[in-house]
Amino acid sequence: MFSASHRLHSEAMSAEENHSTYGKCNNPHGHGHNYALEVTVSGPVDEHTGMICNLVDLDNFVDREILERFDHQNLNTLSEFSGEVPTTENLCASIYEIVQEGFRHARLEKVRLEETMMNSFEYAGGAEIWK
Amino acid sequence: MVYLTRKAEFSASHYYHNPDFTPEENRRIFGKCNNPNGHGHNYTLEVTVKGDVDPRSGFVVDLKQLKEILNREVLDDHRFLNKEVPEFFTRIPTTENLAIAIWQRLAPKLKTAQLHRVRVYETQDLFVDFYGEV
Numbered sequence: 001m002f003s004a005s006h007r008l009h010s011e012a013m014s015a016e017e018n019h020s021t022y023g024k025c026n027n028p029h030g031h032g033h034n035y036a037l038e039v040t041v042s043g044p045v046d047e048h049t050g051m052i053c054n055l056v057d058l059d060n061f062v063d064r065e066i067l068e069r070f071d072h073q074n075l076n077t078l079s080e081f082s083g084e085v086p087t088t089e090n091l092c093a094s095i096y097e098i099v100q101e102g103f104r105h106a107r108l109e110k111v112r113l114e115e116t117m118m119n120s121f122e123y124a125g126g127a128e129i130w131k
Numbered sequence: 132m133v134y135l136t137r138k139a140e141f142s143a144s145h146y147y148h149n150p151d152f153t154p155e156e157n158r159r160i161f162g163k164c165n166n167p168n169g170h171g172h173n174y175t176l177e178v179t180v181k182g183d184v185d186p187r188s189g190f191v192v193d194l195k196q197l198k199e200i201l202n203r204e205v206l207d208d209h210r211f212l213n214k215e216v217p218e219f220f221t222r223i224p225t226t227e228n229l230a231i232a233i234w235q236r237l238a239p240k241l242k243t244a245q246l247h248r249v250r251v252y253e254t255q256d257l258f259v260d261f262y263g264e265v
Binding site for chain 1 (some may be wrong): 132133134135137138139179181184187189193194195247
């Protein structure tokens, strides 16, 4: 879980188009969410440990690389979103890329990000998700 | 390809009855769900759509439009499914058939993203997934 603010606004659109596309998410002062993150990994069960990977390793990676980067930040000010609107679609893909690049102990399957209790997003590196 | 899931709730009543079965068969197969006066549930619906993120907007789908479609096609609730919803005049309104009916209402209405999954929770302990393959 992490909390961050954002404003949905595209420099490529007129003020009217930004307003009609993003509605109240276009408020220039921004607004925030509590994002709930799920990272799904897969792999063979290690015969010595009985685990796919050590959860401590996964927790530490997510704490260090995701939560420390995004928690209590304004997403619009981060380098990932200097040329991209910080929608939860794009945030989900950014988090996937970070885990995919850096976490070596198991295979990343997908990232699921809840923006609110009613809206959630999933990304599997562009692959189809069946479940 | 990004997947977006929108959750919504609706309440409706129904009962299970097949006119081709004898009264005994209906009672045996459907149990207390066969009570002709109906009973109700608070259903939770999860609609998942998939598509490429529009590079201009950063959206996979316009959530305002998706909510409007859901409100119009599904969430006009507090209905007795057997008597008020045409799909169930002849089909038994099981949660399986409800998921299929919701898919069939939504799929043709979606423009920018493609429907991926309809999940309907009848109770917290029971849900049905439908991926469109009849």
